[in-house]
Amino acid sequence: MKKWIPISMVIFFGFLYVLPSVGGEEPVRPGELYDSAMELYYKDRFEEAIQGFSKLILSAPQSKLVSYSQYMTGLCNLKLERYEEALRHFRLYLRDFPEGDRVKEAETGVRISEERLKEKAPVQPDPPFPGRGTVGTVVESQTPEVRKARRRVCAQVFYLEGKNLGEVEKSVKELKNAGVDTLILKVFQNKGDRMHRLVTPRHEEGVYFRTEHALVVDDILGKVAAIVHRNGLELFAWITTRYTNYGLDGLPEYRSTAYNFETKRMEVARGLNLFHEDVLKRLRGLFRDLGRYPIDGILFQDDLILKHNEDFSPEANKAFLKEFGFLPHPDVFYIDPYRSESGKYYAKAYTERFWTWATWKNRSLMNVARQLMSAAKESNPNLQFGINLYYEAILNHSNALGWFSQTLSEAVETGFDYYAIMAYHRQTMRELKMEEEAAVGLMAEVAQKAVKSIGDPSKVLMKVQILDWKSHEVLPPKEVERVLDRVLDHGEVSLAFVPYIGQFPLHLLKGKWSKS
Numbered sequence: 282m283k284k285w286i287p288i289s290m291v292i293f294f295g296f297l298y299v300l301p302s303v304g305g306e307e308p309v310r311p312g313e314l315y316d317s318a319m320e321l322y323y324k325d326r327f328e329e330a331i332q333g334f335s336k337l338i339l340s341a342p343q344s345k346l347v348s349y350s351q352y353m354t355g356l357c358n359l360k361l362e363r364y365e366e367a368l369r370h371f372r373l374y375l376r377d378f379p380e381g382d383r384v385k386e387a388e389t390g391v392r393i394s395e396e397r398l399k400e401k402a403p404v405q406p407d408p409p410f411p412g413r414g415t416v417g418t419v420v421e422s423q424t425p426e427v428r429k430a431r432r433r434v435c436a437q438v439f440y441l442e443g444k445n446l447g448e449v450e451k452s453v454k455e456l457k458n459a460g461v462d463t464l465i466l467k468v469f470q471n472k473g474d475r476m477h478r479l480v481t482p483r484h485e486e487g488v489y490f491r492t493e494h495a496l497v498v499d500d501i502l503g504k505v506a507a508i509v510h511r512n513g514l515e516l517f518a519w520i521t522t523r524y525t526n527y528g529l530d531g532l533p534e535y536r537s538t539a540y541n542f543e544t545k546r547m548e549v550a551r552g553l554n555l556f557h558e559d560v561l562k563r564l565r566g567l568f569r570d571l572g573r574y575p576i577d578g579i580l581f582q583d584d585l586i587l588k589h590n591e592d593f594s595p596e597a598n599k600a601f602l603k604e605f606g607f608l609p610h611p612d613v614f615y616i617d618p619y620r621s622e623s624g625k626y627y628a629k630a631y632t633e634r635f636w637t638w639a640t641w642k643n644r645s646l647m648n649v650a651r652q653l654m655s656a657a658k659e660s661n662p663n664l665q666f667g668i669n670l671y672y673e674a675i676l677n678h679s680n681a682l683g684w685f686s687q688t689l690s691e692a693v694e695t696g697f698d699y700y701a702i703m704a705y706h707r708q709t710m711r712e713l714k715m716e717e718e719a720a721v722g723l724m725a726e727v728a729q730k731a732v733k734s735i736g737d738p739s740k741v742l743m744k745v746q747i748l749d750w751k752s753h754e755v756l757p758p759k760e761v762e763r764v765l766d767r768v769l770d771h772g773e774v775s776l777a778f779v780p781y782i783g784q785f786p787l788h789l790l791k792g793k794w795s796k797s
Contacts, residue, residue, distance in 0.1 A: 311337055311344035312605065312637045318353065319640060323678045323690060327357040345604050348378040355390050368394035382648065386694060430698055432739040432773055434794055436781035437465040437519065441477040441505070449479060450508045452783060457512050460791035464509050465580055465777060468518045468571070469525065470498045477501065487527045488520070492570035494563050496527040506575045515577040517667065522564060522653070523552035524584040535560050537587070538594040540611045542618045542626035547593055552584060555649050556596035564649075565656040572660030579657055580701060583669035585650060586685040587642045589615075589628070589635075601641060609638050631683055642686035647695040667699035667742060668692055672709075672727045675702060675734070689734055698740065701777060702731055705746040706764055707756065717760070725767035728774055738772030747778050747785045755784050765793045 318333030334350035334357070341347065355370030371390040374383065381387075436456050443449035456464065470476060472486040480489070480499035487496030490503075502518065509516040529535050535557055539550035553560045571579065593609060602608050614635035615628040631639075654666050674681040674689045681687050692700060704727045706720040715723070724743075731741045745764055747756050761778075768774065776794060778787060 311341040311346045313633050314341070315346045315350060316633055316636050316640070318350070322353065322357060323688070325360075327360050331357045345606070348374065348381045349383065351377065352381075352383040352387055352390075355387065359390060359394060362397070364394045364397045368398070385651070389696075430737055430739040430775075433463045433515075433699070433742065433775040433777075434461050435463040435465050435517070435742070435775070435777035436461045436787070437744070437777050437779045439467055439780040440475050441466075441479060442783055444478050446479065446504060446508065449505065450512070453508055453512045453514060455783070456781075456787075457514060459788040460795045461514065461778075461787070463515045463517060463577075465517045465519050466502075466505060468502055469521045469582070471524070484527070488525075488567070488571075490518075490571055490574055492567055494566040494570065495525060502574050502576070510575065516575075517578040517580050517665075518571055518574070518576045519580040519582060520568075520571060521582040522585045522649070523555060524582070525564065525567065526551075526553050529553075536594075537592040538597075539588070540590040540593055542590065542615075542620070545611075550591055552587075552591070554592065554594045554596060555646065556592065556594055556600055558596075561649065561652065564653055568653040568657040569660055572657035572664055576661075576664070578665035578667065578698070579654075580667040580699075581650065581653075581669060583671070583703060585646055585668065586671075586687050587646065588685065589631075589639070589683050590626070592642070597642075597645075600645075601638065604641065605637060607634070614638065636682070639682050639686055643682060643688055643691050646686060647691050650695055650697075665698040667701045668695075668697045669701045669703055669744075672702055672704050672723075675727050675731045676723075689731070693735060699742045699775060700731065700735055700740055701742040701744055702727055703744050704728070704768075705744065705779070707746050707749045707751075711751065717763075721764050721767050724764055725770060728768045729771040732772045732774065738774045740775070741772075742775040742777055743768050744777045744779045747787075748780055748782060750780070755782065758786055758789050761785075762790055762793065765790060769793065 314333055314337040318330045318337065321327075321330035321333060331354055334354045337344065337350045338347050338354075351370060351374045355367045355374060358364075358367035358370060368391060371387045371394065374381065374387045375391070378384070441449055441452070443452055453464065467477075468489045470482075470484075470486050470489065476482060476498070477489070480501055482498050484496040484498050487498040489498055489501050491497060491500045506516050523537070526536065533549045535554055537550040537552045537554045538547050540546075541548050553564075555561065555564075568579070590611075593611075598608055614632055616632060617629040618626055619629065620626050650666075650668065654664075657664050657666075670689065670692060671681060671685055671687060673684065674687050674692070678688055678690075681689075689700070704724040706717070706724050709715060709723060710717060710720045713720070728741065728743055731743075732738045735741055745761060745768070747761055748754070749756060765776075768776075773794075778785070781787075
């Protein structure tokens, strides 16, 4: 990796490495130890991961990564079903790092470990741990991970075709008869996209609910919610995060920063800078206002990601430097960047420091999600939450982490109620140059691995494409049926038909997920 570091930067980065205590030994690199241990964790090699985290704790006690290693040691033991060991390490984390950013997760680990111990046998109280309870003090878990999810069959609506509320209600009744129990409604409007037909727009972009934190196109959410509930369905509001920059065009300081491989310069990017406190305050207010409406849940749009060349914003750089001791920089991240036939830039490989940065970005994004869910729950504690995930997050951990700063494991740790996997077979056929059979098989593999990783099939929300958004062709029901057959082989997963349009005869497929 050193050959990628300019000579002028060697001294700057040199202090990251902890000097050996005995002459002749190789210097210990905490970042490398941590990344290696995390890679083992993601491969389910928990014993080896524990050894790596333990080595870091012992060899680099002053590193900022010690706290994360302590937490991860507890998590690995939990995965191995060593509940007493897991409990001990989670409590050590809480004792030694009371201000750490994994406190909530460690407390969750304590609760789950205590519950598992109670399930295995009557628990005898251990000696009290300073400042905490005993093993025998069982706290009832309120975490989404241990709560059984309701299986859902959803229609994800990009735009309402009804010209008035009466026509909207007619469409909702048709969905009900087709076996749909949940409507996922787009409550944001991007400039240039098609609008819900019944609105009287005040702006070209914005949201469809009342708030002071974004432009309001039209306040229709409450009226649609009333129709949905009156007909026995539930309603999830589908909302953006990083791309909720409506009305902020003249404020580049609120935008993220991306590295342009062609010009080799930093540029203002499309998405919001989630490391800027003003942006976070705005988003928390937006979600708090959204939670005031009579909705049943919120689906995070797929923009809660950071691509491999985002975010180099001053606020992100400052936060990363504080935690890891070195500044993010393209010169030490990308190995042999190149331009693909599509015009996008990729790297042949990434350095170890890039993976440290990508892992940190992934964790930071999930921290933002926690903040937004908490803000919405201030208005409605009963809300449920789903997150859109790229299928790479299930099939290829490294690609998902590198390209999107997104991993399934970190999302599961965050505690969403539903994991909406964008398994679009027609899109995959086009992007990977696959035949239909191979693409459908890939979607089945995604479902299988997602169920295995998440546990509860109902939490796995498989998104089934019913419209080809390139050709605008409504897909043949038999083609969609083949996708359903393969996906449902792996359990009673939740389903979302995307994008739902009235021309698709969804009622013909009702028997695939419903015996009635």
